[in-house]
Every structure is written in C-alpha cells, then in structure tokens.
Amino acid sequence: MEVVNVIELVGDSPKGWQEAIENAVAQAARIYPHITGVEVYNLTANVKDGKVVEYKANVKIASALPLEKGGQTR
Numbered sequence: 001m002e003v004v005n006v007i008e009l010v011g012d013s014p015k016g017w018q019e020a021i022e023n024a025v026a027q028a029a030r031i032y033p034h035i036t037g038v039e040v041y042n043l044t045a046n047v048k049d050g051k052v053v054e055y056k057a058n059v060k061i062a063s064a065l066p067l068e069k070g071g072q073t074r
Contacts (some may be wrong), residue, residue, distance in 0.1 A: 003065045005032065011057045017043050020057040034062035 021040055024040025029035055042058035 002067055005063045007061050008052060009059055009061060013055050013058060017055045017057050020055045021059060024059045025061060028061045034064040035061055036064050037062045042059055
C-alpha cells in the first residue's frame with residue numbers, strides 16, 4: 001500500500017512548454033524521489049516586444065510514499 005502526495009508547481013523555460021514541464025518535474029524529483037505522474041493543467045507565456053520570452057506550465061506532480069507495516073510512511 002502507498003500514499004500519494006500531490007504537489008502543484010509552475011515550471012518555466014525560455015525555449016518552450018515541453019522544457020517548462022520537464023524543468024518542473026526535475027525540480028520536484030530533487031525533493032520527491034518517487035514521482036509517478038504529472039498532470040499539465042495550464043500553459044501560459046510571458047511576452048515582450050511582441051515575442052514570447054518565457055513559457056510557463058502549471059503542473060500537478062504525484063509522488064508515491066510507500067507505507068511500512070503499521071501504516072507509517074518511509
């Protein structure tokens with residue numbers, strides 16, 4: 001049995017939304033090593049002088065927390 005922790009993050013990138021998502025997952029993985037999935041629920045961008053200068057992705061990241069005997073998380 002496991003408990004799933006869901007966190008919300010905003011990833012960003014000057015190159016594109018795909019990289020913004022990957023950056024968010026990479027940052028979350030530093031704290032939550034057992035990531036099982038990601039939900040992308042909003043894509044936005046910053047514009048300067050008529051050009052997109054930064055891509056942003058709002059994501060929900062699921063991380064499994066295995067339970068030991070007795071119901072305690074590891």
